[in-house]
Amino acid sequence: MYKTLGFKWLIEAFCPTSAFVSADSVEAHNPQRFIHVTVGGHAKMKTTELHKRYFIAEQKLIDQYENQFDLVNRDETNWTATYMDKETGDEWLSYRVDPEYHGGGNPVMCRLPLPDTTKLIDIALQTENEDEVFAACRTLVNNEQLKKTDFRSDLISRIENLKNKERQKRIIELTGLDSDLNRREIIGKTSDQVDKDSKYFQDIAKKAMKLKK
Template structure:
């Protein structure tokens, strides 16, 4: 079996396993001589738990590359969910780089599919959520406030982009014959 992507989401992940034994969350699976991880994520946007199968070698930089230039929509969305997963598990930082990239996108030049992808990147990566996700134990109040401010600023920028996407959609609908 040849796996062409680095991330598979949902039924696509299960279909690519083609194994009969029970696979649990956070399983390591060998496919084509490479280690892959299977995790289960829950999303309020999708409304259910779904599996994500990803190559062991994936790191933040590659996930951001997939989001910025990916072709497969499920792979892009999987990269967003994995950034959240790695942020929680390994305390990786990705929000500033991702929101900066998204802020460079000219929404008026995007087709409807790419607008939907842009919206879902924001939602699936949690950029719109102002909740502080950094560790607070052992920090001074000023450090906690600085971290909290960072998440609120990123969230505000993400919500500005979402508002622009909504306004653009509304204007297009209004101008239809």
């Protein structure tokens, strides 16, 4: 059954993700189990490396760059802030993902402009940074919940051809691809339409569970 979330979010093109969590210890469709881990082990990134990133989801780095960058705008109501990196001219959005959990969710920074669904999938599959895998995956899920943006069909097709089995498993768990829960609205739909939606998620879940074996 479709569950309507009770939180408010005003970021139109994007929604959530943050502080990296190990996919081995998390069920993506149960964000209450998110735990923080340190990624990378470096106190500071080189500017060139930072410029290649789309997300920062390591708490120490987030704290560092929020202090280092110039604050452009802050929205206390929605826990968002926009910063500028004067060295590159890049703007970064600081916000929370899965804000219904952990006293407001986990912090994340995203380099603007916010990635669309295709780019988020690209990041999840291709990045060398583990916290970006987490950030991209949780963003896909949050966009699905809040903006009704579909990603599952495209994602399962992409990861079926992914040679990195560990990355395959991580993405499945972080996005809940192996869950057959119907995430689409049922109000106002016929029983046939509801059944069709349910079958959509069930078919993808079967493919995902097969990949995890």
